Amino acid sequence: MKVIFVKGKHGLSRSLSLGRLSRTVLSMCLLGVPLGIGSYIGYQLNENKGIVLDHQTLVALQDKVLAEQLDIAQSKQQADQQLQALTLKMAALQARLVRLDALGERITTIAKLDKGEFDFTQLPALGGPAGDDSGIAYDSPDFIDAIDQLVERIDDREQQLEILETLLANRKIEDDIFLAGRPIGKGWMSSRFGRRSDPFNGRIAMHKGVDFAGKEGSPVVAVASGVVTWSGDRYGYGEMVEINHGSGYMTRYAHNKENNVAVGDIVKKGATIALMGSSGRSTGPHVHFEVYKHGRPVDPAAYIHRASR
Numbered sequence: 001m002k003v004i005f006v007k008g009k010h011g012l013s014r015s016l017s018l019g020r021l022s023r024t025v026l027s028m029c030l031l032g033v034p035l036g037i038g039s040y041i042g043y044q045l046n047e048n049k050g051i052v053l054d055h056q057t058l059v060a061l062q063d064k065v066l067a068e069q070l071d072i073a074q075s076k077q078q079a080d081q082q083l084q085a086l087t088l089k090m091a092a093l094q095a096r097l098v099r100l101d102a103l104g105e106r107i108t109t110i111a112k113l114d115k116g117e118f119d120f121t122q123l124p125a126l127g128g129p130a131g132d133d134s135g136i137a138y139d140s141p142d143f144i145d146a147i148d149q150l151v152e153r154i155d156d157r158e159q160q161l162e163i164l165e166t167l168l169a170n171r172k173i174e175d176d177i178f179l180a181g182r183p184i185g186k187g188w189m190s191s192r193f194g195r196r197s198d199p200f201n202g203r204i205a206m207h208k209g210v211d212f213a214g215k216e217g218s219p220v221v222a223v224a225s226g227v228v229t230w231s232g233d234r235y236g237y238g239e240m241v242e243i244n245h246g247s248g249y250m251t252r253y254a255h256n257k258e259n260n261v262a263v264g265d266i267v268k269k270g271a272t273i274a275l276m277g278s279s280g281r282s283t284g285p286h287v288h289f290e291v292y293k294h295g296r297p298v299d300p301a302a303y304i305h306r307a308s309r
Helices: 020-111 142-177
Strands: 002-007 012-017 188-191 194-197 204-207 210-213 219-221 226-234 238-246 249-259 272-276 286-293 296-298
Touching: 020 142, 226 249, 238 272, 272 286
Parallel strands: none
Antiparallel strands: 002 012, 188 210, 194 204, 210 286, 219 272, 226 238, 238 249, 249 272, 249 286, 286 296
16 A cells, blocks of 8 residues: 655655555554544533433422422411410410309309309319320320310310309299298388287187288289189188199288289289289278198298298
């Protein structure tokens, strides 16, 4: 193989003969240079591709961190709002408890209950054997425990107030049906209970009640609450009102000018049930007052002179 070199403008040439080995080396050099350049360019491209991918990953991570920070901020804001709401709720529960305690103490004082029976200034007494708490594993926040304690205390106060209400209602009923006082507002006792001389025939007879003389038309009042079981004319009594007070007690108000109630009416203690008159077997305006206990007449004086509850 000959290689001819041309030199200069004058066309001078020079030839060089190459052997087989020289031709091989020259061919490898001519082919190796492009391959090397290609390999280098490929390597650089691969390096740049890694850099691009790493940058994209970093941007994605930064976006994810920002999103998580935003979620954390929103969660914190919601938690703060819930905490404020719980704080307001706790304050309302405390105010409610204070009002309940004040109301309970006032009712206890008014009702004159035994001291210490309903003490609204102290926590309720509790006790009992230790419970089995195996399997329970939780730790609630302090403010949740405080709210739970307030709710329990309020429930306890409400139960005590319900008991007080029942006691007062029962006491009110007992006071209303408690026979006490006179059946008139003004007047004087003109005849007592027991044996006396009959005003019409002069014979000794049993007088089953007491008489109160007064002004015709003056009010006749119930000495206790009850249900009217008679209202009308009755032989010997004239216009009469009969009231059943329960617990075996019954009262009668006779010789009325007129009755203001009807059978089945519920009357309260002190209510005007009739007007004083002289109907029936009577010598003048008065009210004949009888008290029956378990169906037997008793002396009304024992009930007239005792103090009202």
